[in-house]
Amino acid sequence: MGTNQNLTVAERIKQKFDHLTRAERQLANAILEDYPVTGLGSITTVSENSGVSTPTVARMAKKLGFGGFPQMQAQLHTELKATISSPIAKHDLWSESAPDTHILNRFADAVSENMRQTLKQIDPEEFNAVVDLLSDLKREIHVVGGRITRSMADNFFTHMQVMRSGVTLVAPNSNTWAHYVLNMNKGDVLVAFDIRRYEHDILRLAEVAKSRGVTLILFTDQWGSPAAKLATYSLNSRIEVPSAWDSLVVTLFLVEAVIAGVQTQTWNETKSRMKTLEELFDQTKMFKKFI
Amino acid sequence: MGTNQNLTVAERIKQKFDHLTRAERQLANAILEDYPVTGLGSITTVSENSGVSTPTVARMAKKLGFGGFPQMQAQLHTELKATISSPIAKHDLWSESAPDTHILNRFADAVSENMRQTLKQIDPEEFNAVVDLLSDLKREIHVVGGRITRSMADNFFTHMQVMRSGVTLVAPNSNTWAHYVLNMNKGDVLVAFDIRRYEHDILRLAEVAKSRGVTLILFTDQWGSPAAKLATYSLNSRIEVPSAWDSLVVTLFLVEAVIAGVQTQTWNETKSRMKTLEELFDQTKMFKKFI
DNA sequence: TCAATTCTGAAAATATAATTTCAAAAATAA
DNA sequence: TTATTTTTGAAATTATATTTTCAGAATTGA
Numbered sequence: 081m082g083t084n085q086n087l088t089v090a091e092r093i094k095q096k097f098d099h100l101t102r103a104e105r106q107l108a109n110a111i112l113e114d115y116p117v118t119g120l121g122s123i124t125t126v127s128e129n130s131g132v133s134t135p136t137v138a139r140m141a142k143k144l145g146f147g148g149f150p151q152m153q154a155q156l157h158t159e160l161k162a163t164i165s166s167p168i169a170k171h172d173l174w175s176e177s178a179p180d181t182h183i184l185n186r187f188a189d190a191v192s193e194n195m196r197q198t199l200k201q202i203d204p205e206e207f208n209a210v211v212d213l214l215s216d217l218k219r220e221i222h223v224v225g226g227r228i229t230r231s232m233a234d235n236f237f238t239h240m241q242v243m244r245s246g247v248t249l250v251a252p253n254s255n256t257w258a259h260y261v262l263n264m265n266k267g268d269v270l271v272a273f274d275i276r277r278y279e280h281d282i283l284r285l286a287e288v289a290k291s292r293g294v295t296l297i298l299f300t301d302q303w304g305s306p307a308a309k310l311a312t313y314s315l316n317s318r319i320e321v322p323s324a325w326d327s328l329v330v331t332l333f334l335v336e337a338v339i340a341g342v343q344t345q346t347w348n349e350t351k352s353r354m355k356t357l358e359e360l361f362d363q364t365k366m367f368k369k370f371i
Numbered sequence: 372m373g374t375n376q377n378l379t380v381a382e383r384i385k386q387k388f389d390h391l392t393r394a395e396r397q398l399a400n401a402i403l404e405d406y407p408v409t410g411l412g413s414i415t416t417v418s419e420n421s422g423v424s425t426p427t428v429a430r431m432a433k434k435l436g437f438g439g440f441p442q443m444q445a446q447l448h449t450e451l452k453a454t455i456s457s458p459i460a461k462h463d464l465w466s467e468s469a470p471d472t473h474i475l476n477r478f479a480d481a482v483s484e485n486m487r488q489t490l491k492q493i494d495p496e497e498f499n500a501v502v503d504l505l506s507d508l509k510r511e512i513h514v515v516g517g518r519i520t521r522s523m524a525d526n527f528f529t530h531m532q533v534m535r536s537g538v539t540l541v542a543p544n545s546n547t548w549a550h551y552v553l554n555m556n557k558g559d560v561l562v563a564f565d566i567r568r569y570e571h572d573i574l575r576l577a578e579v580a581k582s583r584g585v586t587l588i589l590f591t592d593q594w595g596s597p598a599a600k601l602a603t604y605s606l607n608s609r610i611e612v613p614s615a616w617d618s619l620v621v622t623l624f625l626v627e628a629v630i631a632g633v634q635t636q637t638w639n640e641t642k643s644r645m646k647t648l649e650e651l652f653d654q655t656k657m658f659k660k661f662i
Numbered sequence: 663t664c665a666a667t668t669c670t671g672a673a674a675a676t677a678t679a680a681t682t683t684c685a686a687a688a689a690t691a692a
Numbered sequence: 693t694t695a696t697t698t699t700t701g702a703a704a705t706t707a708t709a710t711t712t713t714c715a716g717a718a719t720t721g722a
Binding site for chain 2: 708
């Protein structure tokens with residue numbers, strides 16, 4: 081039988097519409113009405129919604145060239161997925177001169193997808209709340225990272241330090257952390273970075289900080305660090321890429337966006353401060369000689 | 372229990388995410404990935420697609436406040452119907468719940484554009500050459516960053532150090548750099564990071580290194596650091612974003628891609644090394660107590 | 663009109679889905 | 693480490709969905 085297997089359900093219905101019986105046409109119209117959502121329920125639901133019996137539904141599915149109702153439904157799922165998912169051609173972006181299989185392009189695809197997924201899941205209210213908290217000059221801010229995320233913590237610290245006072249970077253070596261804890265007071269904020277291969281020390285620090293009334297902001301991955309349950313705000317980013325390691329690209333994106341947010345928020349108070357600091361760097365740069 | 376009945380599945384997941392278990396989070400991420408289509412199949416399909424068991428799916432549905440899986444699915448159907456019938460096809464990237472003008476979305480647009488432009492301009496041959504050079508175990512590698520790019524240098528160093536021996540991170544304080552120069556020999560590689568507000572010290576170090584027969588790989592911005600003229604390979608990334616600072620997101624992308632390249636190239640020699648190191652970290656993690 | 667044919671859905675039969683139970687595995691606490 | 697708790701999925705159970713059967717209803721052609 082010459083039924084083309086690649087047709088959509090809607091196309092098949094239209095093609096065969098003349099050969100459908102009265103009850104089948106009724107069903108077909110119901111399916112096309114809110115296409116493809118109506119077809120997604122159980123055969124019972126579909127039959128009820130269109131006022132026909134379940135055998136009619138099953139029969140029509142076969143008539144349209146499917147093995148049965150479940151097969152027709154699977155096709156509807158596939159179609160829906162194609163409709164819903166991004167219409168943006170995946171890699172018109174990327175490096176054209178390199179083949180699709182080149183690590184650059186595979187990496188780019190993965191990072192781009194990570195970005196998309198992360199942004200889809202982020203709660204802007206939560207983001208705003210984080211920015212507000214970090215813009216509050218009355219609160220001291222403590223920043224800590226793990227073995228791999230240390231660079232994120234460092235980057236965050238470097239920028240925050242320019243914008244405001246009262247920012248501390250907790251040293252990587254956890255032996256010294258007791259001293260940092262002494263300086264954490266009620267109302268302070270701890271910004272922690274913890275991704276897969278979650279570090280026990282970070283969790284411990286978060287616990288101790290929490291017990292001292294410190295608010296925890298956590299940058300973690302899609303699965304969530306164990307410290308997440310202690311966090312008031314946690315910003316999760318997708319980190320999987322075709323590599324033996326995880327990608328911090330999206331995490332860095334969030335960090336930079338938060339920094340930009342804080343900068344906007346505190347601009348009035350901090351613009352002169354920033355200018356002075358920048359000038360200082362420019363000057364010292366001039367006079368240093370190392371060799 | 373006070374669960375609001377009018378929340379979407381996605382909202383419920385986000386709300387309860389921190390209280391979900393490992394397998395449940397895995398499932399939650401799978402559902403959010405192609406939301407809401409992934410959740411539309413049978414409980415069996417959903418469980419298979421997300422790599423968890425059917426009881427886990429049923430349990431999570433209850434945990435999210437539904438009577439069971441079918442109830443959760445009904446909610447997904449309702450949501451889908453609402454989505455489909457709304458004619459406004461939002462650009463599905465980025466955070467839909469935030470307005471276009473929100474810093475998150477403006478930042479995302481900028482970063483995405485930076486990524487596109489950067490990849491368009493990168494020469495895959497040059498990229499490959501950089502990977503080859505860094506995979507050559509006979510060459511010592513020296514890594515240096517500036518005030519802002521230090522975190523990039525640090526990140527690069529951390530990963531390279533796991534994969535191979537002979538990698539040195541040049542300390543941030545340029546007073547001490549003379550010592551590092553003493554250890555640079557002909558054939559060595561200097562990986563330098565230098566973006567806008569180019570740092571004079573980096574240029575000086577590059578000059579000195581060059582005079583000792585060291586090959587320079589430079590990560591810089593679209594305009595190119597003054598050190599670019601000394602570099603054998605330079606990887607330029609776009610860094611402009613709506614912020615007082617520049618964005619290192621794309622630079623980090625290139626760094627991670629290079630690392631992934633080196634990893635692939637040296638896999639045979641380094642896999643055991645990597646494994647051992649990872650295990651070491653896992654162990655020390657267990658026994659350290661800081662407080 | 664009536665007989666032949668096709669269509670349809672109630673009900674039975676079958677297949678699959680969803681939930682529950684429970685023992686093993688993993689995580690956590692002591 | 694060892695004990696305790698929590699989490700997890702295989703297997704059993706239960707509930708639903710899907711298909712099949714078949715008798716009656718609707719349609720068609722004379």
